[in-house]
Structure formats: C-alpha cells, structure tokens
Amino acid sequence: MCNQVTSGPTSSFLKARDISLAGLLGALGLVLPMLFHLVGLGKVFLPMFIPILMAGLLISPWMAALLGIVVPLLSALFTGMPPLVPPTAILMAIELPVMAMVAHLLYRRWRLHIVIAVTAALVAGKLMTGIEIVTIAPLFGLQRAVIPYLVVTTVTSLPGIILNIVVVPLAVKAIERVTLVPPRGPSGPPTPPSNRENGTP
Amino acid sequence: MTTLLGWASWNAHTGDENLIHRLDARVKVLCALGLVAAVLVVPVVSGWAKHLVLAALVVAVLVVGRLPVTGLLRQLRWMAIFCLGLSVLLPFFRPHSSQDVLALPLAGLTGSRQAAELILSFTVKGTMVVSTVFILTATTGLRKLTVALSDLRVPHCLVELLSFIQRYVVVLGKEAQRMDRARRLRGGGRSLALRLKAGAGLAASLLIRTCLRAERVAAAMVTRGYTGRLPRITQAKMSVGAIVLVVSLWTALAALVMW
Numbered sequence: 001m002c003n004q005v006t007s008g009p010t011s012s013f014l015k016a017r018d019i020s021l022a023g024l025l026g027a028l029g030l031v032l033p034m035l036f037h038l039v040g041l042g043k044v045f046l047p048m049f050i051p052i053l054m055a056g057l058l059i060s061p062w063m064a065a066l067l068g069i070v071v072p073l074l075s076a077l078f079t080g081m082p083p084l085v086p087p088t089a090i091l092m093a094i095e096l097p098v099m100a101m102v103a104h105l106l107y108r109r110w111r112l113h114i115v116i117a118v119t120a121a122l123v124a125g126k127l128m129t130g131i132e133i134v135t136i137a138p139l140f141g142l143q144r145a146v147i148p149y150l151v152v153t154t155v156t157s158l159p160g161i162i163l164n165i166v167v168v169p170l171a172v173k174a175i176e177r178v179t180l181v182p183p184r185g186p187s188g189p190p191t192p193p194s195n196r197e198n199g200t201p
Numbered sequence: 202m203t204t205l206l207g208w209a210s211w212n213a214h215t216g217d218e219n220l221i222h223r224l225d226a227r228v229k230v231l232c233a234l235g236l237v238a239a240v241l242v243v244p245v246v247s248g249w250a251k252h253l254v255l256a257a258l259v260v261a262v263l264v265v266g267r268l269p270v271t272g273l274l275r276q277l278r279w280m281a282i283f284c285l286g287l288s289v290l291l292p293f294f295r296p297h298s299s300q301d302v303l304a305l306p307l308a309g310l311t312g313s314r315q316a317a318e319l320i321l322s323f324t325v326k327g328t329m330v331v332s333t334v335f336i337l338t339a340t341t342g343l344r345k346l347t348v349a350l351s352d353l354r355v356p357h358c359l360v361e362l363l364s365f366i367q368r369y370v371v372v373l374g375k376e377a378q379r380m381d382r383a384r385r386l387r388g389g390g391r392s393l394a395l396r397l398k399a400g401a402g403l404a405a406s407l408l409i410r411t412c413l414r415a416e417r418v419a420a421a422m423v424t425r426g427y428t429g430r431l432p433r434i435t436q437a438k439m440s441v442g443a444i445v446l447v448v449s450l451w452t453a454l455a456a457l458v459m460w
Contacts, residue, residue: 011429012427012428013420013423017416019361019365019419020419021412021416022362023368023415024411024412027367027368027373030366031370031373031374067362070362071366078338080279084280085279085327085330085331086280086327088279174405179416
C-alpha cells in the first residue's frame with residue numbers, strides 16, 4: 001500500500017520523507033487535540049483535522065489515508081478522545097482518510113487552488129459523516145434525528161472549519177517554501193529549496 | 202508541558218511494575234483481542250451471567266495490575282454521557298408492537314423494550330471493551346505495543362508509522378518545551394494578547410522546525426541505506442508459558458461463549 005513510488009535514489013528519499021513527515025503529522029494529530037481539549041475547545045476547532053489535511057496536501061495519498069485511520073484510533077486508545085464508545089473514533093477513522101484523499105487529489109493531481117482543495121475536502125468529510133450517521137442511526141431507532149444531528153454538528157464545527165481553511169493553506173505553503181516537497185503533479189523529483197527561492201527550476 | 206512529555210512517553214501508568222506490566226506484550230494483545238471478541242459475541246440480556254464472568258476477569262486484571270481507576274473513569278466518561286443521553290430519550294422510542302412496550306417507572310411513561318435492551322447492551326459491551334483497551338494500553342505503552350504488532354505480522358507500513366509517531370510525539374514535546382523556555386526567558390507572557398501572539402508565532406516556528414527535522418531524518422535514513430522498508434523489529438520467540446496462557450484463555454473464552 002505504501003510502495004506506490006517507483007524505485008531509485010530519489011524515490012527512496014521520497015519514501016523516507018513520506019514516512020518521516022507522516023510520523024510528524026501523526027504526532028501533531030495527537031498533541032494538538034490534547035492542547036485544545038485542555039481549554040475545552042476540541043469539539044469546536046477540529047484540531048485533529050489540521051495535520052491530516054496537511055498530510056493529504058504534502059505526502060502520498062495512501063500514507064495520508066493510513067494516517068487518517070491511525071491517528072483517531074491511536075488517540076482514542078491512549079487518551080480516550082475521541083471516544084471509542086460512542087464510536088466517534090471509528091467514524092473519524094473513516095471520515096479523515098476521505099478528507100486526506102480528496103485534498104490530495106484536488107491539490108496535487110488536479111492542481112486546484114489550495115483553499116478550494118481544503119474546503120472541498122472538508123465538505124467531502126462532512127458528507128462522509130452524513131453517510132455514516134444515516135447508516136448507523138437506524139440501528140438505534142433514531143432515523144428522525146439524522147438531519148438535526150448533522151445540522152447541529154456542522155454549525156458547532158463552523159469555527160473549526162474556518163480555522164482549517166485559514167491555517168492549513170498557510171502552514172502547507174510555509175512548509176513547501178522551506179522543505180523538499182515535490183512539485184505538484186503526478187510525478188517529478190524534489191526541487192532544492194534554495195533553487196526554488198531563486199526562481200530557477 | 203512537562204505533563205505533556207510525561208504523557209508523550211506513552212507509559213503513564215507503567216511505572217508500577219507488576220505481573221501484568223511484565224507480561225509479554227504479544228500475549229496481552231492476543232488476550233485483549235480474545236476478550237473483546239467474546240464480549241462482542243455474547244448477547245447481554247440472554248447472556249448476562251457470561252458477562253458477569255467476563256467482567257470479573259476484567260476487574261481481576263485491573264486489581265492485579267494496580268491500575269488507576271480515575272484513568273479508566275476518564276476513558277469511560279464520554280460513553281457514560283452518551284448512554285445517559287440515550288436513556289433520557291427512551292420514552293421517545295416508539296414500540297414496534299404491543300409486546301415491545303416497556304413500562305417506565307416514571308409518571309406512567311412507556312418506551313420500546315427493544316430500544317432499552319439495545320442501550321443496555323451498548324453500555325455493558327462498551328464498558329467492557331473500553332476497560333480492556335485501557336488495561337492493554339496502560340500496562341504496555343506504545344513502544345512495546347509497536348514491537349508486539351510487528352511480531353504479530355501487522356502490515357509493515359502501519360508498524361513503521363506507529364514507531365515514527367511515537368518518536369515524534371517526544372520530539373515535538375521537547376522542541377516546544379525549549380521554545381517556551383526561550384520565550385519566557387526573553388520576558389514574554391505579560392498580557393493575554395502578547396501571549397496569544399507569541400503562542401501563534403511559537404506554533405508556526407515549531408511546525409517549520411519539526412518539518413525540517415523530519416526532512417533531515419529522511420535524508421539520514423536514505424544515507425543509511427533505507428530503500429522503502431525499515432528492518433522488522435523482532436523480539437525473542439514467545440515462551441511456552443506465554444503460548445499456554447493465550448491458548449488456555451482463548452479456550453476458556455470459547456467455552457464460555459458456547460456454553
């Protein structure tokens with residue numbers, strides 16, 4: 001699943017960079033929600049979404065999707081947030097990979113503007129949540145609660161959605177400026193940062 | 202920040218070494234899997250006696266492992282709130298038939314028997330699963346768990362990702378600690394606005410510095426011959442005693458389920 005890059009010295013570096021950056025963003029996905037929950041703002045600002053969206057924009061789609069599955073479950077196992085029961089962690093483990101994949105597809109493959117990619121990824125994530133709730137709610141006999149639940153969760157997470165749309169593009173652009181993130185598009189070797197800053201390819 | 206680092210070592214409850222902590226992590230993972238499977242398979246209402254046995258087992262391990270009850274309660278709080286919320290909504294669940302009507306001991310209200318049983322099942326099974334997971338994580342820690350998963354042939358990229366996450370949590374924490382100390386030494390933190398401004402700058406700087414560090418790590422990995430797979434972390438073979446323990450627990454659980 002993780003071996004989608006072709007062999008060669010450059011691809012070795014890309015693989016190493018992917019796993020290394022994924023580890024960093026995964027750690028951020030565990031630490032950020034803890035910091036937000038300390039001041040009671042976790043549910044409103046969606047802090048776990050930030051590193052996963054960044055992963056979708058910066059690293060390979062499969063690794064980002066794997067990160068989207070692992071981070072909420074790991075956080076649930078070790079910190080109890082998001083909870084395993086009710087299955088919020090499991091719902092997030094389905095929602096976050098979708099977001100990461102959509103962000104990657106729109107930004108890296110289709111070369112859309114980063115803000116559009118992030119917004120569309122967040123919308124895709126919410127749609128995924130909707131599908132999950134529609135599937136799960138009948139098990140509890142709560143068919144009528146689906147629409148109100150979705151409206152309430154979307155409205156309460158609006159500050160988080162706005163925060164994500166503002167912070168993620170800024171952070172990704174800053175990282176792209178200083179690191180060896182490969183240029184957008186299906187392939188291509190990484191460009192050294194000094195050359196990129198000078199405007200030469 | 203020190204608390205964060207303490208948590209980041211992922212061994213918050215493993216300081217108190219005892220039998221459960223010392224047990225082979227692979228045994229703990231396999232036993233936890235067996236227990237979770239048994240809990241999920243056994244129905245709560247018709248199999249309440251079996252659930253009592255399973256609960257006794259979980260409590261026994263909690264007591265022997267001398268695990269903090271507060272830690273477990275913290276993990277259970279969201280489930281408690283959710284189940285309490287569902288219970289309050291019980292009068293609004295419409296019964297499917299006359300046999301499904303459940304008389305509630307409150308102002309002559311009625312609810313659905315099926316819904317009540319579902320909530321009860323959810324509460325009991327949820328409590329057991331969360332407790333089992335808590336025991337596993339609190340007595341093992343992420344590092345040992347990663348090695349155990351590697352030995353149990355969990356996909357390689359998942360194990361690699363877990364070990365990197367574990368290392369970076371510590372790196373992030375230490376880097377943040379250094380930057381916070383530097384900020385305080387320079388006299389930052391008088392007013393809230395100043396602190397927020399400094400905090401935002403700190404977070405941005407932390408992100409960039411750790412990304413650069415991640416890239417240096419990647420370069421170092423390639424220099425040391427990384428070709429896309431880290432060498433598999435392996436432990437010594439499982440002892441006969443450990444295998445006997447896992448097999449006997451699984452047999453006992455299977456017997457309990459089928460009884």
